[in-house]
Amino acid sequence: MLGQVTVEALTKTYLTRQRQGLFKSTEKAVPALRGVSLEIRPGELFGLLGPNGAGKTTLIKCLTTLLLPTGGRAWINGHELTQADNAIRATTGCMLMGERGLYWKLTARENLVFFGALYHLDPAARRRRADELIEQLGLGEIADRAVESYSSGQRMKLAFAKALINDAPLLILDEPTNTLDVPSARELRAVVRDLNQQGKTVIYTTHIMAEAETLCDRVAIVDHGEVLALGTVPELKASLRREAVVKVEGVISTKATHAVEQLPGVSNVATTLNGHTTLTVVSQETHAALLPRLIETLTAHQAVIQKIAPEEPTLEDVFIARTGRTLADDTRVK
Amino acid sequence: MTTTLPGRPTLSQNLSAALAEAQLRFTNISRYPGQLLTNIVIPIVFAAMPILLGRATGGASAEANFAANTGSGNFVGYLLIGSCVFQFVSSTFFLVANWLRFEQETGTLEAVYLTPTSSATLLGGVVLYSTVRSLLPALIAYVVGCLVFGLNPLDGNLALALVFIAAGLIPLAGMSMLFGAVVLRVKEANALLNLMQWVVSFLMGIFFPVAVMPPLLQFVAWLFPPTWMTNGVRSALLGVGYFFGAWYLDLAVLWVFMFLAPLLGWWVFRRTEQGIQRNEGVGQF
Ligand SMILES: Nc1ncnc2c1ncn2[C@@H]1O[C@H](COP(=O)(O)OP(=O)(O)OP(=O)(O)O)[C@@H](O)[C@H]1O
Ligand SMILES: [Mg+2]
Numbered sequence: 001m002l003g004q005v006t007v008e009a010l011t012k013t014y015l016t017r018q019r020q021g022l023f024k025s026t027e028k029a030v031p032a033l034r035g036v037s038l039e040i041r042p043g044e045l046f047g048l049l050g051p052n053g054a055g056k057t058t059l060i061k062c063l064t065t066l067l068l069p070t071g072g073r074a075w076i077n078g079h080e081l082t083q084a085d086n087a088i089r090a091t092t093g094c095m096l097m098g099e100r101g102l103y104w105k106l107t108a109r110e111n112l113v114f115f116g117a118l119y120h121l122d123p124a125a126r127r128r129r130a131d132e133l134i135e136q137l138g139l140g141e142i143a144d145r146a147v148e149s150y151s152s153g154q155r156m157k158l159a160f161a162k163a164l165i166n167d168a169p170l171l172i173l174d175e176p177t178n179t180l181d182v183p184s185a186r187e188l189r190a191v192v193r194d195l196n197q198q199g200k201t202v203i204y205t206t207h208i209m210a211e212a213e214t215l216c217d218r219v220a221i222v223d224h225g226e227v228l229a230l231g232t233v234p235e236l237k238a239s240l241r242r243e244a245v246v247k248v249e250g251v252i253s254t255k256a257t258h259a260v261e262q263l264p265g266v267s268n269v270a271t272t273l274n275g276h277t278t279l280t281v282v283s284q285e286t287h288a289a290l291l292p293r294l295i296e297t298l299t300a301h302q303a304v305i306q307k308i309a310p311e312e313p314t315l316e317d318v319f320i321a322r323t324g325r326t327l328a329d330d331t332r333v334k
Numbered sequence: 335m336t337t338t339l340p341g342r343p344t345l346s347q348n349l350s351a352a353l354a355e356a357q358l359r360f361t362n363i364s365r366y367p368g369q370l371l372t373n374i375v376i377p378i379v380f381a382a383m384p385i386l387l388g389r390a391t392g393g394a395s396a397e398a399n400f401a402a403n404t405g406s407g408n409f410v411g412y413l414l415i416g417s418c419v420f421q422f423v424s425s426t427f428f429l430v431a432n433w434l435r436f437e438q439e440t441g442t443l444e445a446v447y448l449t450p451t452s453s454a455t456l457l458g459g460v461v462l463y464s465t466v467r468s469l470l471p472a473l474i475a476y477v478v479g480c481l482v483f484g485l486n487p488l489d490g491n492l493a494l495a496l497v498f499i500a501a502g503l504i505p506l507a508g509m510s511m512l513f514g515a516v517v518l519r520v521k522e523a524n525a526l527l528n529l530m531q532w533v534v535s536f537l538m539g540i541f542f543p544v545a546v547m548p549p550l551l552q553f554v555a556w557l558f559p560p561t562w563m564t565n566g567v568r569s570a571l572l573g574v575g576y577f578f579g580a581w582y583l584d585l586a587v588l589w590v591f592m593f594l595a596p597l598l599g600w601w602v603f604r605r606t607e608q609g610i611q612r613n614e615g616v617g618q619f
Contacts, residue, residue: 014613014614015613016614061615061617064448066444066447066448066611066615066616066617067611067614067615068608068611068612086342086450086452087342087450089448089449089450090450092448094448096444096445096448096617097441097444097445097617100440100441100442101440101441101442101444101445102440102441102442102445103358103362103440103442104440105361105362105365105366106358106361106362110358110361113354114354114355114357114358115445115449117350117351117353117354117355117451118351118354118355118446118449118450118451119449119450119451120343120347120350120351120450120451122350123350146365162445
């Protein structure tokens with residue numbers, strides 16, 4: 001059976017003008033998707049995890065018919081992309097640009113009723129659905145105030161409500177917890193989980209590893225427009241099972257870092273700097289074999305170790321093992 | 335059991351969506367109440383300048399001079415009509431562009447493109463809104479202007495004047511789509527709008543008869559539907575004379591535009607829309 005969403009070798013290349021002075025400009029091709037293939041099953045909560053510029057939003061815009069892919073094919077809710085775009089739009093709920101995409105001079109209720117009309121709900125159904133969503137997301141107190149008077153988090157909630165207006169079987173959310181504080185983000189994830197349990201298929205985009213890890217059934221790790229790894233969270237971690245990951249914090253020189261990279265078995269060393277240095281060392285050897293050698297090498301290079309601990313692999317480690325970068329790195333094509 | 339293909343809306347669903355779009359625009363504008371008042375005052379002030387100039391420079395023979403060139407000695411009515419029709423023409427001409435620019439900047443353009451409502455339906459709603467929104471202030475401005483300058487607003491054939499306005503509206507909406515397509519592509523409106531505002535007012539003969547233009551410009555002006563509309567309204571109200579001698583011949587010309595302009599406008603708009611979908615999408619602004 002076809003999945004809820006099936007994507008086959010989808011590519012998307014943007015053409016942009018590169019300014020070279022006042023009157024001269026040349027065309028530049030920016031490949032944002034380089035052959036993405038996925039299958040998302042009905043009822044699945046599917047995560048798209050990737051750093052800034054990975055191509056997540058581009059993929060979503062292609063799947064929601066906003067962009068025409070450059071190549072490849074896709075089926076959404078049983079309709080082929082570019083063949084039945086209206087049917088795809090009617091059967092998909094999408095939260096795309098966060099707080100943008102709302103009419104700020106209108107109230108939450110007016111916004112929801114308006115979008116209900118564009119999804120062809122009849123007038124009574126629009127109002128009923130708007131009431132339901134206002135209730136469900138706790139927007140009651142602000143529902144009849146202009147959106148411009150909302151806090152950023154309240155606007156995000158309304159944008160989320162807007163994605164639910166047509167009660168579609170497929171929900172596509174592009175970084176829906178951006179700008180939300182921790183409790184609000186947790187609350188929103190709980191609603192997403194509920195909706196998923198009621199049978200909705202969800203595509204959830206994020207660059208936050210923990211979010212994908214706690215929420216999603218399966219995760220596709222995307223980078224530079226390609227799917228690097230795809231599976232359930234335990235599967236993805238298991239793919240690192242034979243690799244040891246050790247995190248070291250302290251004052252560590254570049255020389256020391258280079259020395260660690262030369263250690264036998266070490267396949268990757270990622271560095272983050274925030275006051276002091278944090279090394280994430282991935283090795284093919286066991287923790288027991290790696291730890292003593294690591295400490296020895298670092299101290300031999302005058303590093304000050306403040307904290308050192310073997311780590312249970314996280315999705316971030318999967319990403320690091322595949323790319324040599326952390327999720328926080330910006331990978332946008334320049 | 336009946337099954338409807340999702341996303342294939344019925345006619346009444348389309349109408350309902352178009353009405354919702356029109357209603358949204360009205361609700362939105364009602365939150366900027368100053369604008370309506372401005373739209374009523376501006377055409378009167380705009381007409382007052384040449385009217386006062388005419389009174390100052392024309393002297394005793396002003397009306398006779400004017401009648402020799404235009405066919406009517408009532409230069410006050412002539413200028414006031416020009417100014418009010420221009421107000422209507424310019425807001426209709428720029429309506430698609432303004433709508434798109436507004437929605438691009440707020441990010442709502444992408445949001446409405448996510449829904450199964452087609453841009454044709456949305457445009458229908460926007461045209462409906464804009465017609466009421468620009469016709470009403472233009473009419474009020476005309477009546478108030480007449481009273482201010484001591485004319486009887488009920489003089490002349492009002493019904494025929496309205497027919498010319500209605501017939502002119504449709505080609506205008508088509509041209510509006512052409513201009514909208516430009517904005518959709520270049521993502522800029524203000525500079526273009528300023529320039530076009532002058533071109534439109536000049537071509538349609540806001541304060542002077544087309545007959546006094548150089549021949550080449552006259553030819554361009556005749557290809558411009560609002561020229562026929564302005565002259566039709568002036569002829570109906572003041573009797574300045576139709577281009578082809580009879581009202582129904584001039585109206586027939588507008589009818590031709592009525593079919594050609596929307597077809598051309600829609601074709602160009604769709605092509606632009608598809609070109610953008612093929613590249614960066616409507617979300618860029
Ligand atoms: N309109 C555009 N024109 C040219 N390049 C673009 C355009 N939109 C996106 N890109 C490029 O395509 C790549 C993918 O961008 P995209 O927005 O899909 O990434 P993302 O994974 O959603 O990132 P983020 O986490 O920052 O939202 C980036 O390199 C970006 O610079
Ligand atoms: Mg994005």
